[in-house]
Amino acid sequence: MTWNVYLSGEIHTDWRDQIIKGCENKGLDITFSSAVTDHESSDAAGDGLGEESNAFWRDHKSAKVNAIRIQNQIKQCDLAIIRFGDKYKQWNAAFDAGYCAALDKPYITLHSEDIIHPLKEVDASAQAWATTPQQVVDILTYLLLQK
Template identity: 40%
Template sequence: MRLTVYLAGEIHSEWRSEIKAKAQALKLPIDFVGPMEDHDRSDGIGEEILGEQPNAVFRDAAASSFNNLRTEVLLKKADIVVALLGEKYRQWNTAMDASAAIAMNKPLILIRPEELHHPLKELSEKANVTVATVDQAVKALSYIFE
């Protein structure tokens, strides 16, 4: 059995590479998908497809349409979602992806530091499991295959 895992979360750090490397080291049969990690491409995809927009609001709206399409398709194909909410970046998109996973009845592993327990308490209670580290998330994925 292979699983497709959607990695929701900020695109500025290497946490996805860390999860992928650790899963590969354990020889877990997992295919990983996630949001567009090239920030400039993500921000510019609307204009790339539709042409130049009249202002930043329209540019963002156009890009959001295509990013939301991509995210919805990949979330629907995923068997499980891992969402990382850290302290450094505002992560509204991560919270939105985690909430969408819950609404789609997709199993959800939420990664968040203990310091964010209070602001994320409702989301944590809706997730299947909440962990504090990438290592714990990989162990949770590994346990599925035992």
């Protein structure tokens, strides 16, 4: 059985690649999906709908266009991995976690111990909290290979 795993959150490190490569090395049957991870492309997603003089409306249109992809991928996933990095606040990732919770989609949070307190509600709804991509690979290995 192929699992669909949605990778959400921080885009400034290679955590996605680490998880994907780790799962490939284990021979896990997983299809990964993600939001657009190129920051400039994501910010410009709504530009084809017309130029905006106000940054709020540009962001608003792009967020709605990006939501088409994100909401469909979350609805189709078996599990989401939601990464919160240390450098920037990923409000979009918190929103994705809430969307998963509302849809009763299981998710695993991935973040350092430094931000446990601000993520307490997000972690409380998660099925697991990991601090490294390898821990996520280990969980996925257990879920897919355990008989």
